[in-house]
Amino acid sequence: MNDETAALLFDVVERLEKNIAARERPAIVALQAERLLVLSDYDYLRDEQAAAAFETRAADKVREVGATRWILAVPQVWLITPDKVYSRAMSSHPLREGEQEAITWMSFDQGDGVDYGRVPYTRRPSGEPVFDDPEMFTIGVRPAEHMPGHVLLQACFPDEDGEDPR
Incomplete structure (x- = not known):
């Protein structure tokens, strides 16, 4: 990950951390083109259709503004097993055994490609x-x-036959 993408990642993570501290849970995407465009969506965690609609709107903006890098960050609950990582939307219910809250992020940079990661966190009493x-x-x-x-x-990247998968 290059320095510009890392700086954008830290910006987005900080924005989402402030929201989480305020007990809000939006998805946030920052698109870097000639200027920075930040979009957020509070319905993202509601269901897969809401998440897909937000990501589709973000992709439309990527093309519209000619973004060369972006970061998408979403608050989730993770369960890591020896074989797989499971994730689910956050809720007001207590965490189950082995679960941990985390910010899940995905970055794209035109020169570096795609990276994935997370920001784990715990809560004080x-x-x-x-x-x-x-x-x-x-x-x-x-x-x-x-x-x-x-x-x-x-x-943003239609499949090999040129078809947009939407």
Whole structure:
């Protein structure tokens, strides 16, 4: 990840951390073109259709403004097992055994490609979140269709026959 993309990642993560501390849970995408455009969506975690609609709108903006890099960050709950990583939308319910809250992020840079990572966090007894530093996955990631950023990437990069998958 180059310095410009890393700076954008830290900006987006900081924005989302402030929202989480305020007990809000939007998805945030920052698009870098000639100027920075930041979009957020509070319905993203409601269901897959709301998430796909937001990512589709973001992809339309990527093309409209000619963005060369972007970061999408979403608050989620993770469960890491020896074989897989499971994620789900955050809710007001307590965490189950082994679950951890995290900001899931996906970055794209025209020169560097795609990276994925997370920002794990815990909560003090008062409910105040304490965030770790962003982590980037160093192993190959094969994102599932429901992973944040999947629709955005598919909409920005049509499949091999030139068809837009929407």
